[in-house]
Amino acid sequence: MQALYYSRFGAADTLTLGALPMPEPAPGEVLVRVAAAGLNPIDVKTRAGKGFVAAQLGTAFRFVPGYDLAGEVASQHPDWPAGTAVVGMVNFPLRGGACAEYCAVEAGVLVAAPRRIPLADAAGLPLAGLTAWQGLFQHGALTSGQRLLVLAGAGGVGHLAVQLGRWAGAEVAATASKGNLALLGELGAHHCLDYGQPDVLEAAGPWDLILDLMGGDVGLQALDCLAPEGLLLTVPTLTAATLEAAGAARQRRVRGYTVQPDAAQLEQLVALVDRGDVTLHISQRFPLAQGAEAHRLVEGGHVQGKVILEMPAAAV
Ligand SMILES: NC(=O)c1ccc[n+]([C@@H]2O[C@H](COP(=O)([O-])OP(=O)(O)OC[C@H]3O[C@@H](n4cnc5c(N)ncnc54)[C@H](OP(=O)(O)O)[C@@H]3O)[C@@H](O)[C@H]2O)c1
Incomplete structure (x- = not known):
């Protein structure tokens, strides 16, 4: 083969x-x-x-x-x-x-x-959908009415996280370059934030849950926009330890996680795709x-x- x-x-x-x-x-x-x-x-x-x-x-x-x-x-x-x-x-x-x-x-x-x-x-x-699902619902315990920020909303995980957040009844914001803001709107984001603009996160925050799909300096900058009891989930494993340490130093809740295969969760994602609630x-x-x-x-x-x-x- x-x-x-x-x-x-x-x-x-x-x-x-x-x-x-x-x-x-x-x-x-x-x-x-x-x-x-x-x-x-x-x-x-x-x-x-x-x-x-x-x-x-x-x-x-x-x-x-x-x-x-x-x-x-x-x-x-x-x-x-x-x-x-x-x-x-x-x-x-x-x-x-x-x-x-x-x-x-x-x-x-x-x-x-x-x-x-x-x-x-x-x-x-599968992998992107499960990462979004596990971040929002398993680790993030996202509930209706909460304010969710997705850093990198136009990418593989992000475009699914934006739609899942919307489906769950959250108020959803996401970042992208200027050229991808229209896509964020089509995905259902309430706030489409151009990461090239200064102070854009601060102006629209604070956030109950931040799904950080960038890590590094982007994640660090977003820490200041977390609600006092909020949670920042940082997904890129290469910088997760750095961000967790920064969170501890600033008394902010920060956690990394690694996606796991989960057939029951994937079945739910497939059902959402089949119903048209999530577009891949x-x-x-x-x-x-x-x-x-x-x-x-x-x-x-x-x-x-x-x-x-x-x-x-x-x-x-
Ligand atoms: N821990 C885990 O288990 C796990 C699981 C899945 C993924 N990951 C990691 O999570 C990260 C995201 O994965 P992915 O599949 O979503 O990646 P991806 O599809 O490659 O993400 C690409 C997106 O990143 C956006 N982007 C680039 N620079 C940005 C910035 N400064 N601010 C906001 N958005 C920016 C781009 O939007 P523009 O073109 O508009 O800039 C693009 O749409 C990767 O590092 C991946 O390795 C980890």
């Missing part, structure tokens, strides 16, 4: 498209014929040798990236008959494998794919062979919504 992989850390051109052996599902696993893989910043950071996954891969490896897939079941399993359209956040964090024509995955992380959108597009939903914005679709180009795009830090990698047509 064709797969995208790398055997050393480096720039996007370390990615190789080549033939690898078919994965063999272990007991309790399902073989999925992949229609598309979703691309996430963690794939790009790990390929560059950064972050907690890269630290655990060691020096001798051949890693097929990808934690998000949509496809069809290609093996027999009591819960998942062959041919069922599925979506899932799979093999997180050390195994990956979604950027390939076939992927063996634990049956328990799969969910029936949404019917309202093309199967390949659904690959953009796929801004770019690349063939698997252009994986390096897709990585460069995500690495640039300004993608709208999600980017997916589609498998060769013969595979689906």
Whole structure:
């Protein structure tokens, strides 16, 4: 089967498209014929040798990236008959494998794919959707009427967080560059904030819950706009410890978290997509062979919504 992989850390051109052996599902696993893989910043950071996954891969490896897939079941399993359209956040964090024509995955992380959108597009939903869901509802305990600020509302996690916040009845603000403010409005944000303008967060705050998808200095600046009992959830793991320390020093509640696969939560996200309450914005679709180009795009830090990698047509 064709797969995208790398055997050393480096720039996007370390990615190789080549033939690898078919994965063999272990007991309790399902073989999925992949229609598309979703691309996430963690794939790009790990390929560059950064972050907690890269630290655990060691020096001798051949890693097929990808934690998000949509496809069809290609093996027999009591819960998942062959041919069922599925979506899932799979093999997180050390195994990956979604950027390939076939992927063996634990049956328990799969969910029936949404019917309202093309199967390949659904690959953009799992990791970003679960990050938004877990931030807002599991860690943030967001309730109707609260004031939510999403830093980076136009990106993969952000565009879903804005819609989920709105769906939950919160008053939602989000930041983006000037060119993306219209998108924030379409997603349902009550306040569309241009991060290029000075003091824009202070003017519109304070916030009960801040979902910080930028980390670093952007997260630090937002700390001052948190309501006294508010919570800032910082999502990029590379700077989470710094922000938690800054929060402790300023007597502000700051926490980082790492997304986890959760089929029940993903099922709820799929239901919201099928009802039209949440729209998954796929801004770019690349063939698997252009994986390096897709990585460069995500690495640039300004993608709208999600980017997916589609498998060769013969595979689906
Ligand atoms: N801890 C975890 O488990 C976990 C899970 C998921 C993601 N993450 C991390 O969370 C971060 C966000 O993930 P993602 O998938 O949403 O990334 P993404 O899709 O690559 O985010 C891109 C967005 O960032 C926006 N942006 C860039 N600079 C900005 C700024 N200064 N202020 C506000 N927005 C800005 C861009 O908007 P403009 O083009 O308008 O600038 C763009 O839409 C990444 O670092 C990722 O690694 C962590």
